[in-house]
Amino acid sequence: ASSSRKSDWVDLRPLSAGALSASQSQSPRPGLYTARHRVTQELAALKVLDRRLLRQRATRRRLRQEVRVLQLARGHQNLLQLHEAKAVGARVELAFELARGGEVMRRLRSERDASRVLQQAAHGLQFLHERGVVHGEVRPEHLLFSDDEPDARVLLAAFGRAAPWRSLTLRCRPKTKGFLWDDVHHVRFVPPFLLRRKNGLKWTEAVAEDEGGRLVTNWREAQQIDVWALGVTLYVMLCGCFPFSGGDGREDNVADIERRVLQEKLTFPEDGTLLSRAARDLLRRLLEKEADAAMSIDEVAAHPWLNGAVAPAVTWSADML
Template sequence: MGCGNSKVQPEASRKGYVSVVQSLVAFSKVRGDDEPSKQREKRRGLWFSVSLDNSRLASNWQAQLRQGCRRDEAERYKDKFEPRVTARYDIKALIGRGGFSRVVRVEHRATRQPFAIKMMEVEAQEGREVCASELAVLRRVSHGNVIQLIEVFQFPQRVYMVLELATGGELLDRVVSRGHFTERDATQALQMALAGVGYLHDLGITHRDLKPENLLYYHPGPDSRLLVTDFGLATFAATPEVSKPDGSDSGGGTKGDRSWSLRTTCGTPEYMAPEVLLRKPYSCAVDMWSLGVIAYIVLSGSMPFEEDNRARLFRCIVRGKYSFHGNPWQSVSNLAKDFILRLLVLDPAARLTAAQAVRHPWVVTMAASSSMRNLHRSISQNLRQRASRSSSRCPSSAASSGDANAAGWVGKRKSRSSTGAEQLD
């Protein structure tokens, strides 16, 4: 894996896996005066619940400072918001920013209910395309495990999407903060992720950027539902007959149709399926590959495919080269490994579908026959080691990533150009 966790070829993710694991060791320096400001902003007290008291105090102080800065930034963005929007919603804080968008936390003035508003710039053609693509998906979905669009305000220069506000943190945040994590806990999270992804696939929607950062808990409580978020790269599947002459996606497909064929090369490299990297026509099966990678990470704190160089990373992926060596794999059940093996299959036709994956014995029984050993220590150790390696290879990676946002809504570029996949040749 190279420095950072950038997308290929839509713009780099605003919070990659590298920056997630770096937060495990970020407070080894309480004084962060020599750190880039963006790196300091990405720290979260949630990760340091077992830290020393001085680290906890520093975390609280920085959290308050960060919250104040975001409120100040939100005040600046208020001027850009249309009066029709601010008449209904009170702007509270900036959550994140992207190439074409700004995301703010708001409260409905009448009900005081919190939401997120994604403001998208649509003057440029590329911004209009991104917005139209995302709206097409969000307007179709209504499921408990998929982020919900509440309403839309459309103007000539900007579009405002009012969304559910997910405040429970990312999937890996929850894994690390619990202090206790077993295979049963993993199956509970994966059941919800599979329910959301299966619903999308039934609608003919392929997400194309599934990763732990895009799986968010709705609230901090233990009974929170897990939401599939961030549809910046999602698309309706296209059959070969309706694909555009330039090979890009044109949308189409019908419910229950499994002959979908997409062609655009995009996504986050570590989670991209082999057929995407090889520039073959692909289907919603690419999402299932990504879920296999996610399951591997959730159970171990490490990546199945990891190389210093992107070309070598791509070669490992297209060869399906990974193993179950090291901690905590000796303590993980064979059923859990079988679940991953059936998702990380090179042949997409042989890969489990979402409907099949949710019926896998490991998921159905919620790991009833598995060891209830606490995997938390091994997972955390692997995350720390990975953070240390990543920092030594690319110390500026965190600074190059944009500010993450609690709702997971960061704007994406939808470039149709080619990717680094040609390095495989």
């Protein structure tokens, strides 16, 4: 990242709760803003970080890795673009393409809509995987529309955990507090092969040095991190709930989710939309529990459901969404 005493971005308005706008503070708090370039007048999403956090080696390494991956992603129409990374006084600013259309989940109304979204997300992941990079955080909330037009591009965002697979931030360190998916939301997107390897140890994210046994041992396993998460994302899009969610009405915890993912068969809700045969086939293959039998992202992109074999354009109810 370059360095400057003066920001190129003005008229900051908060996109996240708790952040102060520039009109309230000469030095905006860490957070996410919309901003306007003082010269070109271009609008962008501005991520503001406290520069003091970069004194921590792990934080500094993660930020550098995020910027490197974003530079690799440059030019692909389905990956959120980084315009600029700059240190400005006591903060760091990352200026991103502004996804004016918001999260895709707000605009899904049919199986055809979901197919179009997944097709473009798969194209973005293909671009990363061809370069040996795993995104690591494929989620419904990380798929955005470029604008509000009917033909808006789908953008895959949130590259904070993206990494070349050989330096994935997934190594074991016994007797540490917390682990990468010690969270009810995140654990839903973790592929079974990683859950099996925990073996009672605690796992932490991101160390480049060898501090324990590697969780990810080959490229096929690394790809499944994104492919499995894409399957969970598609299931949420089409069914309105998470796979392996039990349906017993009680609040899930991490242990319950892990047990269900590892032990239960994939089922589809009885109510909700009528899924096409091709959609069910793709979901079963995306949510294949054995890493050796899992789809590659190229196989996902070539699946018939992403290439026209979708259910008739039935409008989903608001309750479904």
